[in-house]
Amino acid sequence: MSANLYRFKYDEYGNTREIITYASGASVSSCSYINKGTAFSKKEREQLALQASLPPGVRNLEAQIESSRMKVDDKVDDIEKYIFIRSLFNRNVTLAHALIQSNIEHFMRLIYTPTVGMAVQKFSSMFRQANGLHFYPGNIDNAEDILRRYANRDIRVAVVTDNQGVLGIGDQGAGGIAVCLGKLMLYTQGAGIAPWHCLPISLDVGTNNETLLADNQYLGWRHRRLEGEEYLSFMGRFVRAFRNVFPNALCQWEDFFQHNAFSIRDAFVDEIISFNDDIQGTGAATLAAIFSAVKIKKEKLEDQVYLIHGAGVRGVGIGEQLLNCLIMQGLTEKEAASRIFIIDSKGLITSNRSVEFYKKKFAKDPEEFPWIKDIGKTDNLTVIKHSGTTALIGTSGQEFCFREEVIEAIRKNTDNPLLLPLFHHVSTPDIFCHNMRKWTDDGALVSTSSPCATMESMADTFKVSQCNNAFVFPGVGLGVLVSGAREVLPQFFTAAARAIADSVSPDDLAGGNLMPDVSQISSVGKKVALAVAMSAVENGVSRPCIYSDFQHNDDRARMEKLIDNIRWKPQYLPLVPM
Template identity: 70%
Template sequence: MSANLYRFKYDEYGNTKEIIVYASGAPARSCSYINKGTAFSLEERSSLNLDAMLPPGVRNLDDQLETTRVKVQEKVGDIEKYIFIRALFNRNATLAHALIKSDIDTYAKIIYTPTVGYAVQRYSSMFRQANGLHFYPGNIDRAEDILRRFAHRDIRVAVVTDNHGILGLGDQGAGGIAACLGKLMLYTQGAGIAPWHCLPISLDVGTDNEKLLADKQYLGWPQRRLKGEEYLSFIGRFVRAFRNVFPNALCQWEDFSPKIAFSINDAFCDELISFNDDIQGTGAVAAAALLSAMKIKEESLIDQRFLIHGAGCGGIGIAEQLTRNLKDRGLSEEEACQRIFIVDSGGLITRHKENDFHKKKFAKDKGLHPWIADLDPVDIPGIIREAGITVLIGTTGQDYFFNDDTVAEIKKNTDRPVILPLFHHVLAPELFCQNIGKWSEKGILIATGNPCSTSEMLESAYGISQCNNALIFPGVVLGILASGANEVLPEFFTVAAEQASALLSPEQLEEGNLMPPLRDIRAVAKKIALAVAMCAVEKGINRPCVYSDFQPGDDQARMARLIDKIRWKPEYLSLVPM
């Protein structure tokens, strides 16, 4: 979309109040932010030279929504629905978001997980229209000039991927940008960040996916992935360009491979306002579910023993967040880590074998746990028995971890075990989906990750929540933007977890729910945003906010008002022809 077609006019809070339109006729309709379709008023049709380019009937947004919902229902299969909604967004962003908002529970599964996983894999064959930016070795030296083309959109959040660890599917090359597009739609739904302030970015450093390299239709950079210094230099050039063009925007790292994700997140946290949702968002949403479980069990986190399957971004992110929660309750870091056991592809992580840096502090020593010496490192029931495990968390799907044997063993340690199957792989084993209702009836507290293909089986099951990162990251980022925080603190995710859990009513807790429903995404984001913003003010890392007259020292009510005022709603804006 060319910048010379339109200009946004903001109110005192930085929310868009109208669009100044320089284009007329077909070019005006070609911009998805301007286009209203049949909802253009007669006056707008005249002033924008749209006379005779539309049928005479005028429909409002509600009328359009009714028609659009019918069209979506007529599509066969979720991938066809995904294609329709993406095409609608490219034509009319407001109508697309109004549609999603009308039934977020249903449409979130289409625009993001699990359906987006198929869109990622079929990106080249399904390609219809470019969205966002694709940097690769051929253009990375021009990154700053390229980013400046988007300056007119006042970018406030970018979701950036190197396409290496997409949704548990691994290296998906250029298709990874589809996951960024989906996540940004949830930012708009939850945080109310207008779609024009969002930017998906693919850092296409090549692919080692043999299938993609052999595909003549593949649209990405068809070379092996950059490694070592070449890779780091590429990322560094992007970071410098982004910081120079959008110094106040937030950069969310998305779907990097575990070894790279931790180093990238740490390396550039002082240069960009940035975080990694796979690490920190996953940690926070799991912590929120566990805080709710403790209210139901009437126990403390300190009294629990945790077993996490998966030592990637999600697993270590959860372990790190749990460590912070336990330290907040009086434990030392060493004491906290000793309560957290992690299993990776080689079994239980122990100190007698070599571990990546991010795993080391959770590695167990046979001096403190003598049973380690004689136990098979993949004997999950044995680990549960010897370590006294009361909480099972899975970030990767394997039959040997979530099954009747492990559930029977954990029941010996506590009357109400907590089980969080949080893996995201669209092809993951579905055994847990088939058994989870049965386990719930036995008093086990359960929250699942993003839906699997049999998730409909769970919708009527007693007390089973969806433990979705979308209940965390929109609120965190909204709070950062509202406060003008100049960095992302670990404390933001701690307060986010506390606030998400606090939103559950006594009745919901009584029913065994560990998380609010996804349909409450806007309410959850608002509550989290306020807590994050006030945390930033308390820590003294906020900067004078460009959106209002809010200053440090103002009370919480004024910050809450600011948060309300900066949130965009999917409603048609006034158009001012020029």
């Protein structure tokens, strides 16, 4: 999209007021930020030399949304619907977002999970149009020059992946950028960050996926993954380029694999404004569900004992968030860690095992917990019995950790077990979904990462809330931007979790819902943004927002005003021909 076709004009709050356009004729329709399709008014058609290139009828945005919705409904399956929405985005970004906003709960399933998993796997075969940036060893030395091409768009948020830990399906090579595209669409829906301020980036360091390496149609860098010093050098070159071009933009790390996820998050925390959504976003969403649960139980966070089944990025991220929050509640680090047990593929994480650096803070000493010496690799029943587990959190993708006898064991420790199956279980057996219904009927508090088909078929009488990162990262991003925070603190995610939990109405809590409805991601995003912005102020990392000229003596009033006014809405902007 050529920068000389348009220029954005902003108001005092940093929101786009109008688009100055230097284009005319066919070039107008080729720019998705300018294009209005059949909604161009007669006056605009004259000014932009479009009189004969469109049929004479004029449709308003509402009519376009309805027409687009019917086209989506006509598609035969979800991947075809995904392709249609992405194609619409590529030619008319305002209409695409207006369509999604018209039924966010329905369309979120198409633009993000679960459909985006298929889009990732089919990336090369269904490639139609370039989106975002693909850095690989052949161009990484030119990263700064490449990024500067996008400076005219005033990039405020980038979602960046190395494609190795994608949505539970692992190393997907260049296709991982589809997740970045989906996340950025949710930044727009949840936080109102205009699409032209968003940039998806793939750091293509190769792939170890044998199927991709053998596929002649594969579009990524066809080499095995860089590792060790080569990998870190590549990442360092990208970070330096990003910092030099977009020093005030937020970088969200996405779908990095385990040790790289923690290493990259920590290595560059002082160089760019960044966080890892799989670690910290998942941790905050889970903490929000836990906050709701303890409200229902009329207990405290520190009254619970947590068993996390899965010690990958998300499982350890949840453990980290719980640990930080318990310490904020007044517990020592040792006291907090003693209430969090994590099981990985080799069993309970203990200090007499060799474990990865990011797991060590959760390793249990058999001298302090003598019963540990007698447990087997998959013996979570003994862990539950001796630890007094009241909350079971699953991130491993295996339903067996939620089998009937496990739930009964937890029930001996609490009348209201907290059960959070947070793995991607779109294709889990029907019995698992029916069991969740039975558990809630028996007083368990349940939230899942996404509903499975059987749960949807029971939706009239059974609804489990979604513990979804989409409630977290858009508001965190907006809060960081409006506060001018120069770093993303762990406290931001605790503040976000409280804001999400406070968004669940008393009636919904009474019905056992732990999270807001997905349709509320925009309103929840505002509350999260304010909570994060005020956390930045309280922790002394806030500075004047560089995107806005608006000032106010009262910090809270300033943040509220900025958040309300900087958010872009999917409505056609005035075009000013030049």
